[in-house]
Structures are given as structure tokens and as C-alpha cells.
Amino acid sequence: MDERSRRARTLLGTFFLPAALMLAGGFSPEIRAQSTAEAAKGQKIFFKVCVQCHTLKEKSQASGPGLGGVLNRVPSEEWLLKWLEDPEAMVDSGDAYAQSIADDYPLDMPKLEVMQKESNREAIVTFLKEVPDAPEN
């Protein structure tokens, strides 16, 4: 991992995720504890795999769209889980939203080994839900 992403990761772990989790207040303590572990697992996957092409900003210069606030733009959580499992199949199926994002980026998101496991897809979605929309930073 390079120095920049290491720093980003430390920053995120120290400030961002706890703050994001505080925003998730209102859940019962048990649910919150469970979701914290899920989110931490999702965060780990994000910084290991997804960060090659994505940032957590809403707008970014990376190879793929920034994933901050992504749950507000995708058609549904179910759509997101299907996309993560097999993005190419989603584009090929003729799904309108998948085709529109595919048209916006020269690179295509590949079908990823780590996303073939349902528990990993769920962890990523939990993490992405708890990352607030951050258009400016």
C-alpha cells in the first residue's frame, strides 16, 4: 500500500468511521455493535480492493465513480448487491442504470473474486451506507 492510501486509511479509521457510526445512532446497541463489525469488515475490503479504482468522495478523478453517498444514487440496495456480484452481467442484462454508468467510464468494473461471497457484499454495503456524502473533500 502506498503512503497516501495508508494515511487516508488511518485518517478514516480514526475520525471518519466513528463519526459515521455515530450518525447511525437510533439503532439498538446490539444492532449497532453488529453493524460496526460489518462496517469495519467492509472498510477493510474497500481499502484492499476497491480503492484501486474508487475513492470515497462523491466526485473523484479515479478510474471509477467516487463512492461517497452512492446509496443515494443507485436504484436500490438490491441493485447494488447484484452489481457487486457481477457488474459485467448487469451491464449485459440491459439494466438502464448499469449501462449509463458503464458509458460514463472508459474502464469497466470487473467481476471481483472477493465479491463472490455474499457476506463480503453485505459488509461492503454496510460500510458504504455509513460513509456520509462528502462531495467537497
Ligand code: HEC
Ligand atoms: C478495476 C477497477 C475497479 C475496481 C477494482 C472496482 N471498481 Fe467499482 N467501478 C469501476 C468502474 C469503472 C465503475 C463505473 C461503471 C463501469 O464502467 O463499469 C464502477 C462502478 C461501481 C459502482 C456504481 C457507482 C455509481 O456511481 O453508481 C459501485 C457501487 C462500485 N463500483 C463499487 C465497487 C466496490 C465496492 C469495489 C470493491 C469490492 C469496486 N467497485 C471495485 C471500477 C472498479
